[in-house]
Amino acid sequence: MPQGSAEFGAFCPTLRPFPGAARYQMKGKLKFGLLGLVLIHLVVLGARVFAPYDPAEQHRDSPFAPPMRLHWVDARGHTHLRPFVYALVYHPESSAAVPYKEDRNRRLPVRFFVEKAIAGVEAQGAKHLRLFGVDPPGEIFLLGTDDFGRDQLSRLLYGGQVSLFAGLFAAALSLGLGVLLGSASGFYGSWLDAIIMRGAEIFMALPWIYLLFAVRAFLPLHVGARESFFLLVGVIGLTGWARPSRLVRGVVLSAKHREYVLAARSFGASNFYLLRRHILSETYGVVLTQAALLIPQYILAEVTFSFLGLGVSEPAPSWGNMLAALQKLSVLESYWWMFAAGLVLVPVFLFYHLVADALQQGA
Amino acid sequence: MASLLKVHDLTVCYGDRTERQIRAVSGVGFDLVEGEGIGILGESGCGKTSLASAMLGLLPRGGYVLRGSAVFRGTDLLTLGEPGLQRIRGAEISLIHQEPALALNPVLRVGDQMAEILIAHRRMNSKQARNEAKKVLEQVGFSVDSNIDQAFPHQLSGGQKQRVVIAQAIACGPALVIADEPVASLDAVVQMEIINLLQSLRKRLNLALILITHTPDILVPIAQRILVMYAGRIVEQGPAHQVLEAPLHPYTQGLLKCGLDLFPRESSVRPLASIPGEPPNLAALPTGCAFAPRCSDRMEVCEARAPIELHPEKTRDVWCFKYE
Numbered sequence: 230m231p232q233g234s235a236e237f238g239a240f241c242p243t244l245r246p247f248p249g250a251a252r253y254q255m256k257g258k259l260k261f262g263l264l265g266l267v268l269i270h271l272v273v274l275g276a277r278v279f280a281p282y283d284p285a286e287q288h289r290d291s292p293f294a295p296p297m298r299l300h301w302v303d304a305r306g307h308t309h310l311r312p313f314v315y316a317l318v319y320h321p322e323s324s325a326a327v328p329y330k331e332d333r334n335r336r337l338p339v340r341f342f343v344e345k346a347i348a349g350v351e352a353q354g355a356k357h358l359r360l361f362g363v364d365p366p367g368e369i370f371l372l373g374t375d376d377f378g379r380d381q382l383s384r385l386l387y388g389g390q391v392s393l394f395a396g397l398f399a400a401a402l403s404l405g406l407g408v409l410l411g412s413a414s415g416f417y418g419s420w421l422d423a424i425i426m427r428g429a430e431i432f433m434a435l436p437w438i439y440l441l442f443a444v445r446a447f448l449p450l451h452v453g454a455r456e457s458f459f460l461l462v463g464v465i466g467l468t469g470w471a472r473p474s475r476l477v478r479g480v481v482l483s484a485k486h487r488e489y490v491l492a493a494r495s496f497g498a499s500n501f502y503l504l505r506r507h508i509l510s511e512t513y514g515v516v517l518t519q520a521a522l523l524i525p526q527y528i529l530a531e532v533t534f535s536f537l538g539l540g541v542s543e544p545a546p547s548w549g550n551m552l553a554a555l556q557k558l559s560v561l562e563s564y565w566w567m568f569a570a571g572l573v574l575v576p577v578f579l580f581y582h583l584v585a586d587a588l589q590q591g592a
Numbered sequence: 593m594a595s596l597l598k599v600h601d602l603t604v605c606y607g608d609r610t611e612r613q614i615r616a617v618s619g620v621g622f623d624l625v626e627g628e629g630i631g632i633l634g635e636s637g638c639g640k641t642s643l644a645s646a647m648l649g650l651l652p653r654g655g656y657v658l659r660g661s662a663v664f665r666g667t668d669l670l671t672l673g674e675p676g677l678q679r680i681r682g683a684e685i686s687l688i689h690q691e692p693a694l695a696l697n698p699v700l701r702v703g704d705q706m707a708e709i710l711i712a713h714r715r716m717n718s719k720q721a722r723n724e725a726k727k728v729l730e731q732v733g734f735s736v737d738s739n740i741d742q743a744f745p746h747q748l749s750g751g752q753k754q755r756v757v758i759a760q761a762i763a764c765g766p767a768l769v770i771a772d773e774p775v776a777s778l779d780a781v782v783q784m785e786i787i788n789l790l791q792s793l794r795k796r797l798n799l800a801l802i803l804i805t806h807t808p809d810i811l812v813p814i815a816q817r818i819l820v821m822y823a824g825r826i827v828e829q830g831p832a833h834q835v836l837e838a839p840l841h842p843y844t845q846g847l848l849k850c851g852l853d854l855f856p857r858e859s860s861v862r863p864l865a866s867i868p869g870e871p872p873n874l875a876a877l878p879t880g881c882a883f884a885p886r887c888s889d890r891m892e893v894c895e896a897r898a899p900i901e902l903h904p905e906k907t908r909d910v911w912c913f914k915y916e
Contacts, residue, residue, distance in 0.1 A: 488694030495650055495689065496682030496709045496760055506708070507697055 255590040262583035269577060273389035280383035281345075281362050281369055285544040288368060288378030291319055293564050295327050296373040296381075304333040313338040314369055326563040337367040373566035375554055385569055388546035391454075392535075393577070395462050395547075396528030400520055402466025403527075407473030408509070408516060414474065415481030416504050426478070429471035437468040438533070445539050454545035461540050465530050473519045477512050484511045514588070521585030525578045532574065548574065596767055596800050597624040597647075602660035602670075604639070604646045604824075607875075614874045616642040616655070618824045626767065629794055629801040631815030631832065633808060633847065637871050639824040640804045641690075644770045646670070648687055649677045665767070683713040686761035688771040692754035692778075696745040702729075702756050703741025706763060713764045725763070732759040733789060751782035755789065762793060768800040775810060787813055808836060808848055820844045823872050823882035830908035840910040842887045843867070881912070889914055 272279055288294075297314040316335035320328045343362040346355070363369045372381035414425040441464050452460065481504075484490065490507050498506075534540035535549025536556075543550060548570035555561045555568070604617035617639040624630060632640050645651045647662045647669055662669045664685065669677065681687070689695050696705060706725035710716050716724060726741055732755045734740045745753060754774060761769050771790065775783040791813045794801050803814055811818060811832060818835040820828040820843065828841040839845045846867040869886035878884060884894040893913050904915040 488689060488691055489697045491650070492689050492695035492757070492760075493697075493708075494681070495648060495687035497678050497680070497712055498682075498708075499678055502712070510699060 255587045258583050259587035259591070262580045262587060265576065265580035266584065269389075269580070270393060273386055273393055276383070276386035276390060278358060279360050280380070280386045281359055281371075282380040282383040284379065284384045284387035284546045286379060286383070288374060288380075291317060291329075291368065291370070291374055291378045292376050293327070293560075294319075294329055294370050294374040294378065295564075296566050297370055298331075299339070299371070303336060309338070311338045314363065316367055317370075335367070337363040337369065339363060339369065372569050373564070375551070375567065376560075381551075381566060381569055384546040384551055385548070385573065388548045388551055388570060389573070391458060391541050391545070391547035392528055392531050392549065395458060395465070395531040396524045396526075398462045399466035399469065399527040399530070400523040402462065403469035403523065404473050404516055404520055406467070406470035407519075408477050408512065410470060411474035411477030412481045412504060412509060412512070415478035416485055416500070416508065422478075425474070429474055432468055432471040435468055437464070437530075440464065440468060441534060441539055452542065454541050457541050461531055461534055465527050469523065469527070473516065473523070476515050476519060480512045480515055481508055484508045514591075518585055518588040521581050521588055525581040528574070528577065532570075594626050595623060596626045596628075596665065598661075598663045599623075599647070600661050600663075602643065602646060602662060603658040604642045604651065604655060605658045606655045612875060615658075615877065616824050616874060617646065619660075620821070620824075620826055621660075622819055622826070622829065624768070624800050624802070627794070627798040627800055628816055629791075629803065629814045630817045630819060631811035632802060632804045632819045632821060633806065633811065633844075634821035635806055635847070635871055637874075638821045639874075640821055641772055642824075643821075644687060644772050644802070644804055647770070648681055648685060649674065650681075650687070679713070682709050682761075682766070683764045684766050685768045685770065686764075686766045688757055688761050688769065688774050690773040690776055692757045692774075693745075693750060695757050696753060698745050700744075701741065702743050702745065702748070706741065706756070706760055709760055709763050725759075728759045728763045729756070731762070731793070732756070749782075750778050751785060754778060754782075754786050758786070758789065758793070762797060762799070765797065766799070768802070769794075770802045770804070772804045773806070774803070776805075776807075783810060790814060808851060812836070820847070823877060824874060825882065825911065826909075827883065827912070828908070828910045830905070830910075834905070834908060840904060840908065840915065841883075841912050842889050842914070843883045846886075846888075 276284075294317050297317065299312045299314060300309075301312055302308050303313070313336050315331035315333060316337055317329045318332045320330065322328075339361050340363060341361050343359055344356045345359050345362055361369075370380050370382070372385060374380055375384070410425050410429075414422045441461075444460070444464055448460070485503075485508055487507075490503055493503055493507055531540060531547065532549035532552065535547045536553050538550070538553065540549050541547040551567075551570040560567055600621045602617055602620045603615065606614040606616055620639075620643060622630070632643070634640050642651065642655065646655070646657050647664075649669070649672070651657075657670050660670065664680070667676075669680070672680070696702070703722055703725050706728060707716075707718060707721035710721040710724050711718060714721075714724075722741065726736075729740055730736055734752075734755070740748075740752070740756070745756075748756065758774075761771075769790075774790070775786050778786065787810050790801060790803070793799060794814065801814060803811060805811060815832040817829065818832045819826050820835065820839075820841060822843050828835065828839065828844050830840075835844065836848065839848055846865070849865040850867065867886055872878065872882050872885065878895065880893075880895040880897055881887070881899050884890050887894065891913055899911040899913050901909050901911055902915045903909060
């Protein structure tokens with residue numbers, strides 16, 4: 230049998246371990262990605278409980294404190310069941326880059342489910358439950374502090390509320406618009422199609438970062454955190470509809486000529502009904518995949534804007550304005566924990582892309 | 593019997609309104625009384641489907657009605673407009689399309705696809721509609737406990753799908769069902785099953801039925817009258833048995849000869865017949881009879897002018913100079 234084995238190889242370029250393996254793998258990816266995302270979002274949403282401090286609460290006596298280490302074994306070799314941290318002592322006259330030292334005599338056991346007063350005048354001494362904390366006057370900074378001595382962990386959690394949900398809302402907005410305009414364009418065709426698609430091209434050509442500069446220029450200098458959040462979501466969401474609308478239009482174009490659409494029409498279905506029931510259901514796959522791709526892109530957009538000072542303004546935290554501290558070379562060089570907000574983006578993006586990948590395989 | 597549908601001088605064109613116009617249907621007219629079954633017979637591309645689509649305003653893009661009327665129970669369907677047509681489609685006139693496999697949405701359950709028609713036309717809530725859908729599915733021969741309404745289309749055979757589509761068509765009790773090649777994609781045994789089902793439904797519900805086909809055999813149980821179309825025109829019409837047994841027009845004669853006799857007697861064995869040539873280009877129809885180039889009985893007059901309606905027998909019309 231000449232060249233027999235070579236031919237066999239040519240016919241079976243990929244051998245799968247068992248039928249349906251790809252699908253099985255896809256489901257695993259989807260589950261893993263979604264689980265990760267749900268966990269991250271739950272923790273961020275529960276910032277009030279998970280964060281040991283309020284995001285704007287300042288500890289002026291400990292600027293740029295490094296992350297504290299959790300210990301189980303103390304200086305004398307005793308093992309404790311309850312983890313603890315050592316209080317940090319600030320040495321302003323020290324020449325070290327990070328002028329802090331652990332004070333081995335001040336052990337601060339970590340307490341779980343503590344009542345802690347809310348900072349600020351308006352709170353009027355109200356208290357609420359936090360997952361963990363240490364007995365005052367001790368302080369615990371598991372991810373260090375920034376230049377005002379604000380707890381990085383707390384800011385990271387509260388900042389996630391801004392950054393993650395800005396991405397989510399902006400994606401919802403541009404996908405909503407995209408589906409609306411794309412399906413109208415594909416279904417009704419003719420001049421409506423021409424207008425919408427030319428509009429989409431204009432929006433795709435827009436340099437949106439400068440568009441935001443322009444929009445921002447029309448607004449007063451100081452915009453509140455809430456307003457700037459919605460402004461960001463609005464601008465990112467409204468400029469991003471073009472790409473999803475083209476994809477949706479493509480799906481609608483092919484779906485509207487299906488026989489069952491014609492059949493439904495000859496049983497008396499109206500245009501709107503056909504669109505809603507028989508055509509839009511075909512776009513779900515594309516829309517879901519687009520969502521999983523757009524959300525991380527928009528999270529990054531928010532981070533970029535806030536990094537440039539165009540986004541959510543201090544003292545409200547966002548991952549972007551936390552990273553803005555790195556614009557100073559001294560901070561960039563000396564305080565590695567200030568990168569935290571950038572590092573958390575990595576797992577978030579990975580999870581989203583895992584989900585997008587799985588959806589694409591499934592579609 | 594009361595007249596149900598009167599089609600007069602219906603002309604359907606494709607393309608722009610000036611030159612290069614393609615006349616898919618020209619000057620077609622016929623009457624239909626309540627409960628009557630008629631068959632429209634002709635080759636592919638002779639305008640049968642355009643005729644059916646035009647009556648319900650379902651012509652594909654680029655197609656339009658040039659002139660004519662189709663009066664259904666006193667209203668002209670051709671001037672009714674989309675909202676009016678939507679109330680009629682599925683409720684009073686149903687159109688069954690060629691491919692049952694494609695006429696059902698693959699991701700919706702059969703029962704839901706039945707129910708949506710009832711909800712649209714009979715103002716039922718979804719529970720009532722679902723129950724009613726089960727009853728209609730029973731009428732087309734599914735047993736009560738088959739739970740067919742819970743099935744997805746891919747779980748059904750071709751014949752079952754076509755029965756579901758027929759059930760959709762009769763769900764709202766229409767007066768007229770137009771079936772466009774309803775059995776073309778089914779195998780021979782199932783074809784007869786579906787045809788018999790249509791016939792029994794027609795009898796039971798007093799439906800008028802327009803059956804569009806290129807196979808004369810399936811018209812036998814259903815059609816009382818047959819219209820033969822060629823190149824967008826009716827070339828012959830008359831009572832079904834007369835047209836099938838003693839066709840007048842050379843085209844009908846040729847078409848019927850093309851049929852396959854599976855068990856011929858020794859004396860009647862003959863080579864398989866066909867009509868030479870092909871249907872004319874509808875954009876450039878000859879001035880005379882459109883069938884003349886392919887006709888074996890061609891005369892000089894055939895190429896000179898278009899044939900007129902002739903009545904060689906009392907009940908029959910034929911458009912051919914042979915009978916002048």
